[in-house]
Amino acid sequence: MSQQYSEETIRTLDWKEHIRKRPGMYIGKLGDGAYPDDGIYVLLKEVMDNSIDEYMMGHGKKIEVNVQDGVVTVRDYGRGIPLGKVVDVASKMNTGAKYDSKVFKKSVGLNGVGIKAVNALSTKFSVTAFREGECKKVDFSQGNVVIEHDVESSAEPNGTSVSFVPDADIFKKYNYRDEYIEPLLKNYTYLNAGLSIYYNGTLYKSKNGLLDLLNDNMTSPGLYPLIHLTTDDFEVALTHGNQYGEEYYTFVNGQHTTQGGTHQVAFREALVKTVREFYNKNFEVSDIRSGIVAAISIKIEEPVFESQTKTKLGSKDMGPEGPTVRNYVVDFIKKELDNFLHRNTETADALMRKILDSEKERKAISGIKKLARERAKKVSLHNKKLRDCRVHYSSKHEDAPHSSIFITEGDSASGSITKARNVNTQAVFSLKGKPLNSYGLSRKVVYENEEFNLLQAALNIEDGLETLRYNHVIIATDADVDGMHIRLLLITFFLQFFPELIKNGHLYILQTPLFRVRNKKKTIYCYTEEERQKAMKKLGTNPEITRFKGLGEISPDEFKHFIAKDIRLEPVRMKKGDPVQELLTFYMGKNTPDRQEFIIENLVIEEDPV
Template sequence: MANKYDENNIKSLSSLEHIRLRPGMYIGRLGNGSHVDDGIYILLKEVIDNSIDEFIMGAGSRINVTVLDNKVSVRDFGRGIPLGKIVECVSVINTGAKYDSEAFQFSVGLNGVGTKAVNALSSYFTVTSYRDGEYATATFEKGVQVGRVKKGSTTEPNGTFVSFIPDPELFIDYKYNEEFIKERLWNYAYLNTGLTIEFNKRIIKSQHGLMDLLDKNVGSEGLYPIIYYKGQRLEFAFTHTANYGESYYSYVNGQHTSDGGTHLSAFKEGLLKGINEYYKKTWNAPEIRDGICGAISVKVQDPIFESQTKNKLGNTEIRSWIVNEVKEAVIDALMKNSDTATALSNKIANNERIHKEESAVRNGAREMAKKVSINIPKLKECRYHLNSYPKAHEKEALNSMIFLTEGDSAAGTINKTRDVQTQAVFALRGKPFNVFGRSRKAIYENQELYNIMVALGLENGDLDNLRYSKVVIATDADVDGYHIRNLLMTYFITFFEDLVTSGRVFILDTPLFRVRNKKVTVYCYSEKEKDAALEQIKSPEVTRFKGLGEISPSEFGQFIGEDIKLIPVTIDSMTQVRQKMEFYMGNNTPERREYIMENLR
């Protein structure tokens, strides 16, 4: 019998009620602070974005950020919210000045939601605006105003102060990770030269914008000095390294577009045209771009993003002027520095030589692959993919993931419990080949590495045809499992660096222990959690999970469902990562053995 459905079932929620009932629509995932994209960091971002917009409009060159005991405070020195609208600007949805192009020309947050969501999702929220010797303060709890607006005179300089505490009823057992915050604030500094950010008494400031960003990630690996350009609406920087693949950092109005978009495509096209015109050549894109590390930032008055997450720009009208501006800037830079021009041409010539050497091996691998067709052995496919999906299934495509797991046992457990719409499984045959120090031919000479590349859609060396939104390494929490993780990470960083730097690679976090009695079952992800469970549960039975295959499918489903715990693989400095790879994965066995013996517990 169908459930009753009539006029009484139809409900209208206020904006505040809707934000608190469906927070994911406004800030994405909730989380507990262990992931860089968890909601508590989005709340901070929404507040800082308003301060950044003030700086972009030429008002205020300093922002003070404090995070102490989960209480967040942000003070800017911009124009300050108009005192008579202070309540509306932080509590009434679709209210703000971002709709007025005279007040804000370049902004990501154009829908008038951001700060209202922060207010609604905070147990405590206060805002104070200082304008021309006067101030106004309003305080809220869970989005509801507490008391009246306080007003008066002040000697404080103009600007806005916001302080909030994320609501612990929504964000369970959360904690801010200062490293995640620092990384985000450094990105603000790189994208806004001249801005000073003080974070918990530490100064974050960039003098050379995107050049500083690249220098941090490339360092001494650059084959020539970074080529840098900054115009009114466009800023970019690039250099080449001896590494494989392409790596880009792209931004629109300060928003990191991890999936690129029309601005990044136009940058690549302008780069190709500029280099070919300068050298009077007809090089193909792979010869020019292999080994490149680049960054681009563009200001767009009305940005159109292809998804709610704002990861990919869709504006087509910006392509032609970006292509032309990049082309002319590249030609100008090469004409002014002959040493750089020589180093770049040598790199491209080397790329040509390597690609010719790889061609025969690649063709052989493709012939072998035709025998197994698209049905790659050990791959259990899902229905929706990132690079091809009906518009009606955008959400599924953005949630698509592939688990790279060790052996048939673990793969079998995942396969029985996975969501076949969005989750694929690739079973590894033992430990992958260590590719450190190897050329790209190693991929085509090793069947498993080749199959991983094809399964992910990385045959062209870039992310344009990436088939999954997330690549999840799912190995056992033992020595062999950690070794496989390192081997896979070495593979991705060596040949597909952009996959890692764009935030696509994750580690599946599964419980190490199960503590239970006849009434209660608790899954623990650490020794500390296990000890806490032992104190709470009477007459407990403790199980140590040595491998994924030991967890029954009936239990395992919850660990890859809605509450899946994914640890993002993040990189602060690619140079430092390669130094670590040299030590742990290189040919220095005696040094490693000595290190292990000294640190063995």
């Protein structure tokens, strides 16, 4: 019998309970630190944002960040929280200086919720304010005051120190990773030229802002020198490369808007308008934007984000009296980019050549592209290769960050994953065999090859990542020679035609166990020979050992462990300095004597364990 709906069933949660009960509303997904958008990094970012706001208002040129054994400490040298308000700022909703636009004109932290969320989601949270020779410290646990220390004299310079330990009951088996913290902190320095951030003693600092960001992130040189346009409230750096697609790094008041928003849409529109008018030619939109790499930073009063995690800008207005964001960006680009191209004829000529090359290739594949789209549209109604999920990354659903797609080989593997998956957030795309080696081929192959065309349609990335349907694109193949080969072929495909998918951290390899070691009481799944040896010692005499040769051998019941509870994903990363073209040429190009010699020298024959 259902419970009576009465006054007694209505419950009001206090702020701490609400954050702890619905953490996703405040920090997005939880996670354990395996992904750059996991909650533990959002906690760090929320604390950092307050320190960055101080710097942006002209207070403090240095921030120290330390992460040791799960304890995070951020010390800035700004004005310091007023001593009488330390408790309120850290633990009372709707309390903060961000409501007074005279104090914080263009801040990231809009309403002071972030620091309260960090407090509520930490087992230990300590904030110390240093101000005019005095300091006050307050210790919290899960949002509750543990000790409110008296005001003391202090020789420390002004500023605020925040230290916290994420709650292990909420963030299961979490672990901070340098490879995700370092880019986060570097982005802060790119957007705040002159700011020094020390991370565990290592200094990060930028002199040239967004120019440094692009130079540090581009894996190959642009087709022309970087264009850098800047004013007090807007900065953009851009060039074109030989890759396909569009690549953007966008920011609002220092916040990395990974899902773009109003400012990115406006920039893309402004670029097309300006280029068409400068060359007096009605170029296709895709020809102008294909291969673009751009970084955009805008500062606005009272920005409106589409969620507390602030990954997408929804603002339409610059301020109560100001123009719309769109008009502001369009007017700026139209004026400044047009002036730049008039002054720099070599850059203008190089840009023109790139557009004409894109136009030539587009026309060459226009016929097959139309047929491929029609074919994809027909099968999308009943795409046997795709078992879709309900929630997509491009939606506004609270589970959107969890949206994933497993790319599998063969029906047996896809069958096991399909039966074990979470139908809300996990989709499956089945390959019929080994995909084509796309190395050195033009984009024509994406439309000519039915499997590639259907994969592109499933991901919905033909026109860029803004419509990407899955946050995590996971290659799930067997850990044998054929499985490894399929991984390489798929990575080659994405590197060739959708490198931004990799650069933005969306591509992963599913790690599946090689062995199952068990006795009558316990089962341990092992991913390496070393783990197998440890499991055998742990379980004692004569445990049963099963060697998994393919994903199809793993039952759906077992698979639930590997794609739900204890999923292990290896991110496919791409950074400046990686010899991408050299590696692709060597491994995926023609079978040269050098490669044959390499194979012979590195040949290993695996034997099943006894």
